[in-house]
Amino acid sequence: MAAAPAPDDWRSLVKPPPKDTRFRTSDVTATKGNEFEDYYLKRELLMGIYEMGFEQPSPIQEAAIPVSLAGRDILARAKNGTGKTGAYLIPILERVDLKQTVASALVLVPTRELALQTAQVCKRLARHIDGLQVMVSTGGTSLKDDIMRFYQPVHVLVATPGRVLDMTRKNVCKLDRCSMLVMDEADKLLSPEFSHVLEQIISNFMPPDRQISLFSATFPITVKGFRDRYLRKPYEINLMDELTLQGITQYYAFVEESKKVHCLNTLFSKLQINQSIIFCNSVNRVELLARKITDLGYSCFYIHARMPQEQRNRVFHDFRSGACRNLVSSDLFTRGIDIQAVNVVINFDFPKSSETYLHRVGRSGRFGHRGLAISLITYEDRFNLYRIEQELDTEISPIPPLVDKALYCV
Numbered sequence: 001m002a003a004a005p006a007p008d009d010w011r012s013l014v015k016p017p018p019k020d021t022r023f024r025t026s027d028v029t030a031t032k033g034n035e036f037e038d039y040y041l042k043r044e045l046l047m048g049i050y051e052m053g054f055e056q057p058s059p060i061q062e063a064a065i066p067v068s069l070a071g072r073d074i075l076a077r078a079k080n081g082t083g084k085t086g087a088y089l090i091p092i093l094e095r096v097d098l099k100q101t102v103a104s105a106l107v108l109v110p111t112r113e114l115a116l117q118t119a120q121v122c123k124r125l126a127r128h129i130d131g132l133q134v135m136v137s138t139g140g141t142s143l144k145d146d147i148m149r150f151y152q153p154v155h156v157l158v159a160t161p162g163r164v165l166d167m168t169r170k171n172v173c174k175l176d177r178c179s180m181l182v183m184d185e186a187d188k189l190l191s192p193e194f195s196h197v198l199e200q201i202i203s204n205f206m207p208p209d210r211q212i213s214l215f216s217a218t219f220p221i222t223v224k225g226f227r228d229r230y231l232r233k234p235y236e237i238n239l240m241d242e243l244t245l246q247g248i249t250q251y252y253a254f255v256e257e258s259k260k261v262h263c264l265n266t267l268f269s270k271l272q273i274n275q276s277i278i279f280c281n282s283v284n285r286v287e288l289l290a291r292k293i294t295d296l297g298y299s300c301f302y303i304h305a306r307m308p309q310e311q312r313n314r315v316f317h318d319f320r321s322g323a324c325r326n327l328v329s330s331d332l333f334t335r336g337i338d339i340q341a342v343n344v345v346i347n348f349d350f351p352k353s354s355e356t357y358l359h360r361v362g363r364s365g366r367f368g369h370r371g372l373a374i375s376l377i378t379y380e381d382r383f384n385l386y387r388i389e390q391e392l393d394t395e396i397s398p399i400p401p402l403v404d405k406a407l408y409c410v
Protein backbone atom coordinates (compact mmCIF):
# COMPACT_ATOMS: atom_id res chain seq x y z
CA MET A 1 0.00 0.00 0.00
CA ALA A 2 1.40 3.44 -0.94
CA ALA A 3 2.17 5.71 1.99
CA ALA A 4 -0.18 8.67 2.44
CA PRO A 5 1.45 11.86 1.09
CA ALA A 6 3.03 13.97 3.80
CA PRO A 7 1.05 17.17 4.42
CA ASP A 8 4.03 19.25 3.28
CA ASP A 9 4.52 17.39 -0.01
CA TRP A 10 3.05 20.23 -2.08
CA ARG A 11 6.09 22.32 -1.24
CA SER A 12 8.34 20.02 -3.23
CA LEU A 13 6.14 20.69 -6.27
CA VAL A 14 6.64 24.46 -6.12
CA LYS A 15 8.99 25.83 -8.76
CA PRO A 16 9.97 29.31 -7.61
CA PRO A 17 11.84 31.63 -10.00
CA PRO A 18 15.51 32.41 -9.30
CA LYS A 19 15.88 34.51 -6.15
CA ASP A 20 15.98 38.28 -6.70
CA THR A 21 19.02 39.36 -4.71
CA ARG A 22 18.85 43.08 -5.54
CA PHE A 23 18.67 45.61 -2.72
CA ARG A 24 15.12 46.47 -1.55
CA THR A 25 13.99 49.57 0.39
CA SER A 26 12.02 49.42 3.62
CA ASP A 27 8.82 50.40 1.71
CA VAL A 28 8.55 46.70 1.01
CA THR A 29 10.78 45.07 3.62
CA ALA A 30 9.42 46.72 6.81
CA THR A 31 6.78 44.06 7.44
CA LYS A 32 5.29 42.61 10.59
CA GLY A 33 6.89 39.30 9.67
CA ASN A 34 3.73 37.51 8.51
CA GLU A 35 3.91 34.54 6.15
CA PHE A 36 1.42 33.78 3.38
CA GLU A 37 0.68 30.53 5.20
CA ASP A 38 -0.59 32.50 8.20
CA TYR A 39 -3.72 33.35 6.16
CA TYR A 40 -4.83 29.70 5.76
CA LEU A 41 -4.95 30.01 2.00
CA LYS A 42 -5.61 26.93 -0.13
CA ARG A 43 -2.47 25.09 -1.14
CA GLU A 44 -3.03 25.56 -4.85
CA LEU A 45 -3.06 29.33 -4.30
CA LEU A 46 0.02 29.21 -2.06
CA MET A 47 1.82 27.34 -4.81
CA GLY A 48 0.93 30.07 -7.31
CA ILE A 49 2.09 32.77 -4.88
CA TYR A 50 5.46 31.12 -4.29
CA GLU A 51 5.92 30.46 -8.00
CA MET A 52 5.54 34.21 -8.58
CA GLY A 53 8.62 34.63 -6.39
CA PHE A 54 6.60 36.16 -3.53
CA GLU A 55 8.28 34.76 -0.42
CA GLN A 56 6.56 36.92 2.17
CA PRO A 57 3.70 39.41 2.04
CA SER A 58 4.66 43.07 1.55
CA PRO A 59 3.29 45.66 4.02
CA ILE A 60 0.18 46.40 1.93
CA GLN A 61 -0.44 42.68 1.51
CA GLU A 62 -0.11 42.12 5.27
CA ALA A 63 -2.55 44.93 5.92
CA ALA A 64 -5.15 44.12 3.26
CA ILE A 65 -5.26 40.33 2.83
CA PRO A 66 -6.73 39.31 6.24
CA VAL A 67 -9.32 42.12 6.17
CA SER A 68 -10.34 41.35 2.63
CA LEU A 69 -10.64 37.63 3.40
CA ALA A 70 -13.11 38.60 6.12
CA GLY A 71 -15.28 40.30 3.48
CA ARG A 72 -14.93 43.87 4.67
CA ASP A 73 -14.90 46.90 2.37
CA ILE A 74 -11.43 48.40 2.02
CA LEU A 75 -9.95 51.76 1.11
CA ALA A 76 -6.24 51.18 0.71
CA ARG A 77 -3.52 53.64 -0.10
CA ALA A 78 0.00 52.35 -0.64
CA LYS A 79 3.00 53.42 -2.64
CA ASN A 80 3.50 52.54 -6.29
CA GLY A 81 5.06 49.18 -6.93
CA THR A 82 4.64 47.79 -3.42
CA GLY A 83 2.32 44.89 -4.29
CA LYS A 84 -1.26 46.19 -4.35
CA THR A 85 -2.20 43.79 -7.16
CA GLY A 86 -1.38 40.75 -5.03
CA ALA A 87 -3.05 42.41 -2.04
CA TYR A 88 -6.45 42.30 -3.77
CA LEU A 89 -6.04 39.29 -6.08
CA ILE A 90 -4.99 36.80 -3.40
CA PRO A 91 -8.20 37.21 -1.31
CA ILE A 92 -10.30 37.08 -4.49
CA LEU A 93 -8.69 33.82 -5.56
CA GLU A 94 -9.18 32.35 -2.11
CA ARG A 95 -12.86 33.29 -1.92
CA VAL A 96 -13.99 32.85 -5.52
CA ASP A 97 -16.89 30.44 -5.97
CA LEU A 98 -15.82 27.81 -8.48
CA LYS A 99 -19.28 26.25 -8.61
CA GLN A 100 -20.69 29.45 -10.01
CA THR A 101 -20.40 29.88 -13.79
CA VAL A 102 -20.72 33.67 -13.74
CA ALA A 103 -18.09 36.01 -12.26
CA SER A 104 -17.75 36.12 -8.46
CA ALA A 105 -15.23 38.93 -8.70
CA LEU A 106 -14.84 41.97 -10.91
CA VAL A 107 -11.56 43.89 -11.04
CA LEU A 108 -11.87 47.26 -12.75
CA VAL A 109 -8.85 49.20 -13.99
CA PRO A 110 -8.63 52.38 -16.07
CA THR A 111 -6.58 51.19 -19.09
CA ARG A 112 -6.63 48.20 -21.41
CA GLU A 113 -2.93 47.49 -20.93
CA LEU A 114 -3.37 47.44 -17.18
CA ALA A 115 -6.30 45.04 -17.58
CA LEU A 116 -4.12 42.68 -19.62
CA GLN A 117 -1.29 42.90 -17.10
CA THR A 118 -3.60 42.34 -14.11
CA ALA A 119 -5.31 39.37 -15.78
CA GLN A 120 -1.90 37.84 -16.46
CA VAL A 121 -0.89 38.19 -12.80
CA CYS A 122 -4.23 36.66 -11.80
CA LYS A 123 -3.76 33.70 -14.14
CA ARG A 124 -0.24 33.10 -12.83
CA LEU A 125 -1.38 33.20 -9.20
CA ALA A 126 -4.26 30.84 -10.04
CA ARG A 127 -2.36 28.43 -12.25
CA HIS A 128 -2.69 25.50 -9.80
CA ILE A 129 -6.37 26.14 -9.01
CA ASP A 130 -8.19 23.62 -11.16
CA GLY A 131 -10.91 25.03 -13.38
CA LEU A 132 -10.56 28.65 -12.33
CA GLN A 133 -11.27 30.91 -15.30
CA VAL A 134 -9.95 34.46 -15.55
CA MET A 135 -11.37 36.61 -18.32
CA VAL A 136 -10.21 39.99 -19.53
CA SER A 137 -12.71 42.26 -21.24
CA THR A 138 -11.75 45.69 -22.56
CA GLY A 139 -12.66 48.15 -25.24
CA GLY A 140 -10.71 47.96 -28.48
CA THR A 141 -11.29 44.22 -28.94
CA SER A 142 -13.90 42.37 -30.97
CA LEU A 143 -17.35 42.52 -29.36
CA LYS A 144 -18.23 39.19 -30.94
CA ASP A 145 -15.26 37.43 -29.33
CA ASP A 146 -16.13 38.93 -25.96
CA ILE A 147 -19.74 37.79 -26.27
CA MET A 148 -18.69 34.24 -27.16
CA ARG A 149 -16.30 34.19 -24.24
CA PHE A 150 -19.01 35.30 -21.79
CA TYR A 151 -21.01 32.19 -22.67
CA GLN A 152 -18.19 30.13 -21.10
CA PRO A 153 -17.69 29.96 -17.32
CA VAL A 154 -15.94 33.01 -15.84
CA HIS A 155 -14.83 33.28 -12.22
CA VAL A 156 -12.71 36.42 -12.15
CA LEU A 157 -13.40 39.20 -14.62
CA VAL A 158 -10.72 41.86 -15.16
CA ALA A 159 -12.00 44.75 -17.23
CA THR A 160 -12.16 48.40 -18.16
CA PRO A 161 -15.46 50.04 -17.14
CA GLY A 162 -17.00 50.95 -20.52
CA ARG A 163 -16.92 47.45 -22.00
CA VAL A 164 -18.31 45.83 -18.85
CA LEU A 165 -21.21 48.24 -18.73
CA ASP A 166 -21.91 47.60 -22.39
CA MET A 167 -21.80 43.81 -21.94
CA THR A 168 -23.91 43.94 -18.80
CA ARG A 169 -26.56 46.10 -20.43
CA LYS A 170 -26.74 43.59 -23.27
CA ASN A 171 -27.25 40.93 -20.57
CA VAL A 172 -24.19 39.08 -21.87
CA CYS A 173 -22.15 39.76 -18.74
CA LYS A 174 -24.02 38.91 -15.54
CA LEU A 175 -22.98 40.66 -12.37
CA ASP A 176 -25.94 39.80 -10.13
CA ARG A 177 -23.83 37.18 -8.30
CA CYS A 178 -20.61 39.13 -8.39
CA SER A 179 -19.96 39.67 -4.69
CA MET A 180 -16.47 41.20 -4.91
CA LEU A 181 -15.58 44.42 -6.70
CA VAL A 182 -12.06 45.81 -6.74
CA MET A 183 -11.30 49.22 -8.18
CA ASP A 184 -7.59 49.51 -8.86
CA GLU A 185 -6.27 53.03 -9.46
CA ALA A 186 -9.58 53.91 -7.82
CA ASP A 187 -9.11 57.67 -7.92
CA LYS A 188 -8.69 57.51 -11.70
CA LEU A 189 -11.82 55.34 -11.99
CA LEU A 190 -13.70 57.94 -9.97
CA SER A 191 -12.59 60.84 -12.16
CA PRO A 192 -15.32 62.39 -14.37
CA GLU A 193 -14.10 60.26 -17.31
CA PHE A 194 -15.34 57.05 -15.67
CA SER A 195 -17.35 57.81 -12.53
CA HIS A 196 -20.85 57.72 -14.08
CA VAL A 197 -20.07 54.34 -15.70
CA LEU A 198 -18.85 53.00 -12.37
CA GLU A 199 -21.95 54.17 -10.54
CA GLN A 200 -24.22 52.51 -13.11
CA ILE A 201 -22.37 49.20 -12.88
CA ILE A 202 -22.59 49.16 -9.10
CA SER A 203 -26.10 50.56 -8.61
CA ASN A 204 -27.89 48.84 -11.49
CA PHE A 205 -26.21 45.48 -11.83
CA MET A 206 -24.31 44.35 -8.75
CA PRO A 207 -25.90 42.63 -5.74
CA PRO A 208 -26.51 44.86 -2.69
CA ASP A 209 -24.29 42.78 -0.39
CA ARG A 210 -21.13 43.14 -2.46
CA GLN A 211 -17.70 43.83 -1.02
CA ILE A 212 -16.02 46.89 -2.55
CA SER A 213 -12.28 47.52 -2.29
CA LEU A 214 -10.52 50.65 -3.50
CA PHE A 215 -6.77 50.64 -4.10
CA SER A 216 -4.45 53.42 -5.24
CA ALA A 217 -1.32 55.34 -4.35
CA THR A 218 -3.29 58.58 -4.55
CA PHE A 219 -6.69 59.41 -3.05
CA PRO A 220 -7.66 63.00 -3.73
CA ILE A 221 -10.62 64.39 -1.85
CA THR A 222 -12.94 63.59 -4.81
CA VAL A 223 -13.09 59.98 -3.67
CA LYS A 224 -14.94 60.96 -0.50
CA GLY A 225 -18.37 61.28 -2.16
CA PHE A 226 -18.16 57.76 -3.57
CA ARG A 227 -16.86 56.36 -0.33
CA ASP A 228 -19.72 57.84 1.67
CA ARG A 229 -22.31 56.59 -0.83
CA TYR A 230 -21.13 53.09 -1.62
CA LEU A 231 -18.72 51.76 1.03
CA ARG A 232 -19.94 50.26 4.30
CA LYS A 233 -17.63 51.18 7.15
CA PRO A 234 -14.56 50.60 5.01
CA TYR A 235 -11.36 49.47 6.66
CA GLU A 236 -8.86 52.19 5.86
CA ILE A 237 -5.23 51.47 5.15
CA ASN A 238 -2.79 54.29 4.56
CA LEU A 239 0.82 53.30 4.02
CA MET A 240 1.80 56.66 2.62
CA ASP A 241 3.35 58.52 5.56
CA GLU A 242 6.07 59.52 3.23
CA LEU A 243 4.69 60.07 -0.24
CA THR A 244 7.47 59.31 -2.72
CA LEU A 245 9.24 56.00 -3.07
CA GLN A 246 12.42 55.71 -1.05
CA GLY A 247 14.40 54.02 -3.78
CA ILE A 248 13.80 56.66 -6.44
CA THR A 249 16.26 59.53 -6.85
CA GLN A 250 14.59 62.55 -8.40
CA TYR A 251 16.42 65.18 -10.41
CA TYR A 252 15.46 68.00 -12.72
CA ALA A 253 17.33 69.62 -15.59
CA PHE A 254 16.48 73.23 -16.36
CA VAL A 255 16.27 73.60 -20.18
CA GLU A 256 14.75 75.72 -22.91
CA GLU A 257 11.98 73.97 -24.82
CA SER A 258 14.11 73.97 -28.01
CA LYS A 259 17.01 72.27 -26.18
CA LYS A 260 15.03 69.38 -24.72
CA VAL A 261 15.97 66.86 -27.41
CA HIS A 262 19.63 67.81 -27.09
CA CYS A 263 19.36 67.36 -23.33
CA LEU A 264 17.76 63.94 -23.78
CA ASN A 265 20.58 62.97 -26.10
CA THR A 266 23.08 63.89 -23.37
CA LEU A 267 21.14 61.86 -20.81
CA PHE A 268 21.11 58.83 -23.12
CA SER A 269 24.86 59.05 -23.58
CA LYS A 270 25.66 59.54 -19.88
CA LEU A 271 23.19 57.29 -18.08
CA GLN A 272 23.21 53.51 -17.71
CA ILE A 273 19.67 52.94 -18.90
CA ASN A 274 18.42 49.42 -18.57
CA GLN A 275 14.98 50.40 -19.89
CA SER A 276 13.38 53.84 -19.76
CA ILE A 277 9.92 55.34 -20.11
CA ILE A 278 9.84 58.92 -21.42
CA PHE A 279 6.62 60.80 -20.79
CA CYS A 280 5.16 63.55 -22.99
CA ASN A 281 2.01 65.55 -22.31
CA SER A 282 0.29 64.98 -25.67
CA VAL A 283 -0.16 62.31 -28.31
CA ASN A 284 1.42 64.51 -31.01
CA ARG A 285 4.47 65.14 -28.91
CA VAL A 286 4.85 61.40 -28.24
CA GLU A 287 5.05 60.61 -31.96
CA LEU A 288 7.27 63.59 -32.73
CA LEU A 289 9.73 62.78 -29.97
CA ALA A 290 9.85 59.08 -30.87
CA ARG A 291 10.86 60.08 -34.40
CA LYS A 292 13.56 62.42 -33.09
CA ILE A 293 14.98 59.78 -30.76
CA THR A 294 15.13 57.30 -33.62
CA ASP A 295 16.89 59.94 -35.75
CA LEU A 296 19.46 60.31 -32.98
CA GLY A 297 20.21 56.63 -33.44
CA TYR A 298 18.62 55.22 -30.29
CA SER A 299 16.14 52.36 -30.28
CA CYS A 300 12.70 53.54 -29.28
CA PHE A 301 9.03 52.51 -29.28
CA TYR A 302 6.06 54.74 -28.61
CA ILE A 303 2.57 54.20 -27.23
CA HIS A 304 -0.55 56.30 -26.74
CA ALA A 305 -4.30 55.84 -26.60
CA ARG A 306 -4.96 56.93 -30.19
CA MET A 307 -3.07 53.98 -31.68
CA PRO A 308 -4.99 50.91 -32.86
CA GLN A 309 -5.33 48.41 -30.00
CA GLU A 310 -3.41 45.66 -31.79
CA GLN A 311 -0.43 47.97 -32.21
CA ARG A 312 -0.69 49.02 -28.54
CA ASN A 313 -0.67 45.38 -27.48
CA ARG A 314 2.33 44.61 -29.65
CA VAL A 315 4.34 47.57 -28.31
CA PHE A 316 3.43 46.70 -24.70
CA HIS A 317 4.39 43.07 -25.17
CA ASP A 318 7.63 43.78 -27.03
CA PHE A 319 8.79 46.51 -24.65
CA ARG A 320 8.03 44.30 -21.66
CA SER A 321 10.05 41.47 -23.15
CA GLY A 322 13.02 43.82 -23.59
CA ALA A 323 12.92 44.19 -27.38
CA CYS A 324 13.65 47.89 -27.07
CA ARG A 325 15.41 50.11 -24.53
CA ASN A 326 13.24 53.23 -24.59
CA LEU A 327 9.49 53.82 -24.68
CA VAL A 328 7.95 57.23 -25.30
CA SER A 329 4.48 57.37 -23.80
CA SER A 330 1.53 59.60 -23.10
CA ASP A 331 -0.15 59.28 -19.71
CA LEU A 332 -1.59 55.96 -20.90
CA PHE A 333 1.33 54.23 -19.13
CA THR A 334 1.38 56.48 -16.09
CA ARG A 335 -0.53 54.12 -13.82
CA GLY A 336 0.00 50.54 -12.76
CA ILE A 337 2.26 49.33 -15.55
CA ASP A 338 4.83 47.04 -13.94
CA ILE A 339 8.02 46.46 -15.90
CA GLN A 340 10.81 45.47 -13.53
CA ALA A 341 13.60 46.31 -15.99
CA VAL A 342 12.68 50.02 -16.12
CA ASN A 343 15.28 51.87 -14.04
CA VAL A 344 14.89 55.37 -15.51
CA VAL A 345 11.78 57.53 -16.00
CA ILE A 346 12.12 60.81 -17.86
CA ASN A 347 9.51 63.54 -17.82
CA PHE A 348 10.26 65.09 -21.20
CA ASP A 349 7.24 67.24 -20.43
CA PHE A 350 6.63 68.03 -16.79
CA PRO A 351 3.20 66.83 -15.57
CA LYS A 352 0.57 69.26 -14.31
CA SER A 353 -0.48 67.43 -11.14
CA SER A 354 1.38 65.83 -8.27
CA GLU A 355 -0.70 62.64 -8.67
CA THR A 356 0.48 62.24 -12.26
CA TYR A 357 4.07 62.97 -11.21
CA LEU A 358 3.93 60.35 -8.44
CA HIS A 359 2.45 57.63 -10.66
CA ARG A 360 4.87 58.37 -13.52
CA VAL A 361 8.02 58.19 -11.40
CA GLY A 362 6.63 55.05 -9.78
CA ARG A 363 7.16 53.17 -13.08
CA SER A 364 10.77 52.74 -11.96
CA GLY A 365 11.88 51.49 -8.56
CA ARG A 366 9.37 48.61 -8.59
CA PHE A 367 9.03 46.58 -5.38
CA GLY A 368 11.64 48.52 -3.44
CA HIS A 369 14.30 48.55 -6.14
CA ARG A 370 16.26 51.63 -7.01
CA GLY A 371 15.38 53.95 -9.87
CA LEU A 372 15.98 57.38 -11.31
CA ALA A 373 13.40 60.02 -12.30
CA ILE A 374 14.55 63.01 -14.33
CA SER A 375 12.27 65.91 -15.23
CA LEU A 376 13.09 68.43 -17.95
CA ILE A 377 11.93 71.77 -16.61
CA THR A 378 11.34 74.88 -18.71
CA TYR A 379 10.91 78.41 -17.43
CA GLU A 380 7.11 77.95 -17.58
CA ASP A 381 7.31 74.79 -15.43
CA ARG A 382 9.18 76.40 -12.55
CA PHE A 383 6.15 77.12 -10.35
CA ASN A 384 4.70 73.69 -11.04
CA LEU A 385 7.94 72.08 -9.96
CA TYR A 386 7.86 74.00 -6.71
CA ARG A 387 4.18 73.19 -6.10
CA ILE A 388 4.61 69.47 -6.76
CA GLU A 389 7.63 69.34 -4.45
CA GLN A 390 5.55 71.00 -1.75
CA GLU A 391 2.50 68.80 -2.27
CA LEU A 392 4.55 65.62 -2.18
CA ASP A 393 6.86 66.91 0.53
CA THR A 394 9.78 65.70 -1.52
CA GLU A 395 12.97 67.10 -2.94
CA ILE A 396 13.67 67.21 -6.65
CA SER A 397 17.30 68.33 -6.96
CA PRO A 398 19.19 69.76 -9.93
CA ILE A 399 20.89 66.96 -11.82
CA PRO A 400 24.62 66.70 -10.98
CA PRO A 401 27.19 66.43 -13.80
CA LEU A 402 27.69 62.79 -12.91
CA VAL A 403 24.87 60.59 -11.60
CA ASP A 404 26.10 57.85 -9.28
CA LYS A 405 25.27 54.47 -10.84
CA ALA A 406 24.66 53.00 -7.40
CA LEU A 407 21.50 55.13 -7.22
CA TYR A 408 19.70 53.31 -10.00
CA CYS A 409 21.69 50.38 -11.37
CA VAL A 410 21.43 47.87 -8.52
Ligand SMILES: Nc1ncnc2c1ncn2[C@@H]1O[C@H](COP(=O)(O)OP(=O)(O)OP(=O)(O)O)[C@@H](O)[C@H]1O
Pocket residue numbers: 052053054055056057058061078079080081082083084085086216217335336337338340362366367
Ligand atom coordinates in the same frame (compact mmCIF):
# COMPACT_ATOMS: atom_id res chain seq x y z
N1 LIG B 1 5.17 39.74 -1.74
C1 LIG B 1 5.91 40.02 -2.79
N2 LIG B 1 7.19 39.57 -2.87
C2 LIG B 1 7.98 39.86 -3.95
N3 LIG B 1 7.57 40.59 -5.02
C3 LIG B 1 6.31 41.07 -5.00
C4 LIG B 1 5.41 40.80 -3.91
N4 LIG B 1 4.24 41.40 -4.18
C5 LIG B 1 4.38 41.98 -5.38
N5 LIG B 1 5.62 41.79 -5.88
C6 LIG B 1 6.14 42.31 -7.17
O1 LIG B 1 6.25 43.72 -7.05
C7 LIG B 1 5.98 44.37 -8.28
C8 LIG B 1 5.00 45.50 -8.06
O2 LIG B 1 3.74 44.99 -7.67
P1 LIG B 1 2.36 45.67 -8.14
O3 LIG B 1 2.37 45.91 -9.62
O4 LIG B 1 1.26 44.88 -7.55
O5 LIG B 1 2.48 47.08 -7.39
P2 LIG B 1 1.37 48.19 -7.19
O6 LIG B 1 1.45 48.57 -5.76
O7 LIG B 1 0.06 47.74 -7.73
O8 LIG B 1 1.96 49.37 -8.08
P3 LIG B 1 1.21 50.61 -8.81
O9 LIG B 1 0.74 51.53 -7.72
O10 LIG B 1 2.30 51.23 -9.61
O11 LIG B 1 0.10 50.03 -9.61
C9 LIG B 1 5.47 43.29 -9.22
O12 LIG B 1 6.49 42.98 -10.15
C10 LIG B 1 5.16 42.11 -8.32
O13 LIG B 1 5.37 40.87 -8.98
